[in-house]
Amino acid sequence: MTTLLLVLNTLVALALIGVILIQRSEGGGLGIGSSQGVGSFMTGRGTANLLTRATAVLAALFMVLCLVLDIMNRGASGGKNEHDILAHPSQNAASQTTNKEPVSPPAK
Template sequence: MTTFLLILTMIVSLALIGVILLQRSEGGGLGGMGGGGGAGSFMTGRGTTNLLTHSTAVLAGLFMVLCLGLGIMDKGAAGGGGHDILSTKSLTQAASQPGTGKGATQPAPAPQAPQPAQPAR
């Protein structure tokens, strides 16, 4: 399922790139290419702009949903240990406790000095 979603995300991202590149930077969006056929043409310049803007919005929304779905399905898979960010202590809790922050080590216990032997009486 993850592979399918990943391939679908790649296709949607390439389609999104293509639709964005078809638009003009000033918002005309294929305006010079679409309106040459007269009143009976299929898509006027304005209609092409609306189609590209709506398809950009739909593709962007689909891309975001697919990325969120992939993130939810694969949470913790990259670490290999199944670590979940929601089930671990937050950094603020760990930093507030002494000796539990990142890279903190516990101090070694002090060595006990040997006691002098008591002479027997």
């Protein structure tokens, strides 16, 4: 299930990048989505509205997928991650200092 969500999250991220790149910006940008040729499918304003809505939907979907993946991963680790500095900061600092063995210089 996690692999499927990761693949879906990657596809949503790529789609989000593509939609953002084809939007017309103030400085011109790529501006692919706003060509006003003869027989165009949508007007410039309609294209901008469609791309803005698509960006919002894809961004919301990306955030939801990231949260779901985080919740699933948090449950899989059992809440006892030794590298998690937010879990028990004082214990992590103490364990890092007490677990180190003194390094002796090499014998000549």
